[in-house]
Amino acid sequence: MDQQARRDFAEFAAARSGELIRLAYVLTGNQHAAEDLLQNALTRAAAHWERIHSAPEAYVRQIMYREQVSWWRRRSRRPETTMAQVPDRPAERPGTSVEDRLTLQDALRALPARKRAVLVLRYLEDLPEAQVADILGCSVGTVRSQAHKALAQLRSALPSLDLTTTEARS
Amino acid sequence: MTGQDQQISDALREMAAQARTPRLRTDIAWRAGRRRRRTALTAATASVTGAAVAAVAVPLAVAGRPAPSGSHSVPPLATGTAGPGYHVSLGPPEVAQYFPSKSMVALQQVASVSRKSCPNESHSVPGNTPGTCFFVTGPILTAKIESIGVVRERGVHQGGGQPVYTIAVTIAPANPAQFRALTAKLGRIRSAPRNELAWIKGGVVVDNPSTEGQLPDSFWLSVPGSQTKAHLEQVAAVLEG
Numbered sequence: 340m341d342q343q344a345r346r347d348f349a350e351f352a353a354a355r356s357g358e359l360i361r362l363a364y365v366l367t368g369n370q371h372a373a374e375d376l377l378q379n380a381l382t383r384a385a386a387h388w389e390r391i392h393s394a395p396e397a398y399v400r401q402i403m404y405r406e407q408v409s410w411w412r413r414r415s416r417r418p419e420t421t422m423a424q425v426p427d428r429p430a431e432r433p434g435t436s437v438e439d440r441l442t443l444q445d446a447l448r449a450l451p452a453r454k455r456a457v458l459v460l461r462y463l464e465d466l467p468e469a470q471v472a473d474i475l476g477c478s479v480g481t482v483r484s485q486a487h488k489a490l491a492q493l494r495s496a497l498p499s500l501d502l503t504t505t506e507a508r509s
Numbered sequence: 510m511t512g513q514d515q516q517i518s519d520a521l522r523e524m525a526a527q528a529r530t531p532r533l534r535t536d537i538a539w540r541a542g543r544r545r546r547r548t549a550l551t552a553a554t555a556s557v558t559g560a561a562v563a564a565v566a567v568p569l570a571v572a573g574r575p576a577p578s579g580s581h582s583v584p585p586l587a588t589g590t591a592g593p594g595y596h597v598s599l600g601p602p603e604v605a606q607y608f609p610s611k612s613m614v615a616l617q618q619v620a621s622v623s624r625k626s627c628p629n630e631s632h633s634v635p636g637n638t639p640g641t642c643f644f645v646t647g648p649i650l651t652a653k654i655e656s657i658g659v660v661r662e663r664g665v666h667q668g669g670g671q672p673v674y675t676i677a678v679t680i681a682p683a684n685p686a687q688f689r690a691l692t693a694k695l696g697r698i699r700s701a702p703r704n705e706l707a708w709i710k711g712g713v714v715v716d717n718p719s720t721e722g723q724l725p726d727s728f729w730l731s732v733p734g735s736q737t738k739a740h741l742e743q744v745a746a747v748l749e750g
């Protein structure tokens with residue numbers, strides 16, 4: 340029985356690791372942290388395989404979201420980074436140029452983990468607020484406030500990006 | 510979807526596409542996961558008996574000298590070296606006063622971990638799970654555990670509204686500069702188990718937390734995942750000896 344479960348687990352990991360590592364990468368912003376996050380999520384999935392083997396991916400995704408937010412919470416006790424000068428910001432309206440896209444990606448990477456997780460769930464996974472709240476284990480109000488702050492932070496990095504309409508999504 | 514929504518969505522997709530397919534260690538994940546399950550079950554049983562903490566802690570505290578290589582009488586730890594490494598992060602020194610302790614611990618970098626009994630050589634130390642052997646490297650540091658205890662993280666809750674606990678540790682290294690240098694070195698290493706610090710008491714590795722960066726004398730020992738207070742108290746009891 341255990342051997343069969345082990346094979347099922349290995350098959351699941353092999354089949355879905357490509358998709359899962361992309362999610363982990365978006366959440367963490369770098370390859371090493373993404374691999375650590377995924378490996379840890381798979382370890383926890385293995386521990387509960389009997390219970391989750393019929394739908395393991397949803398479990399692994401939820402673990403990744405929550406672990407990443409919790410990891411950031413632990414790390415965030417460290418002092419913030421200080422800079423001698425405010426970094427340059429683009430003056431032009433972001434369009435579809437490579438520079439604009441990279442600027443937006445940098446701004447997304449700079450978001451704290453919880454805010455980035457909310458945006459990933461809403462804009463990449465296209466989930467409603469209630470489901471985002473369920474996955475992250477918080478209230479809908481928290482999701483709204485985190486999304487609001489995240490968009491404000493993006494707007495701060497990209498002043499010409501008009502994000503007002505996106506906040507009405509639910 | 511608005512144009513701005515689309516921009517954010519596209520940017521996230523482009524970020525996702527930058528990920529490289531990992532060489533996943535599914536075997537390791539599976540074994541670690543199953544050990545985690547077994548230790549969790551053991552911990553649940555132990556919390557019912559109530560005396561389990563003492564049963565684990567006492568043999569470690571009174572051992573006093575290195576256990577013979579390859580075998581030791583310490584019962585399996587109900588909490589944890591077998592699971593994924595613990596993450597050590599910075600913490601407040603002020604909690605120290607609440608958890609007085611004065612036991613000694615030896616600290617050394619982990620080089621590798623074997624699932625076999627230790628061979629007769631000086632660089633290996635048995636783990637507290639039977640059949641586990643730690644190969645250690647570098648200088649052996651000694652430290653007095655000034656305090657250790659489980660504290661509730663204020664203002665932080667798990668998904669179901671349950672409180673989150675962590676372990677607060679304060680130690681007095683015999684050589685603080687060497688301790689800071691070693692933890693800084695481990696913090697720069699990305700791969701386990703070489704980023705882990707073996708806590709050796711009574712000739713046994715009682716824990717092997719991974720280290721995220723240079724540590725001062727006071728820090729938190731955070732155990733990933735949803736750990737109960739009783740579980741963490743068992744970990745703290747074993748470390749305290």
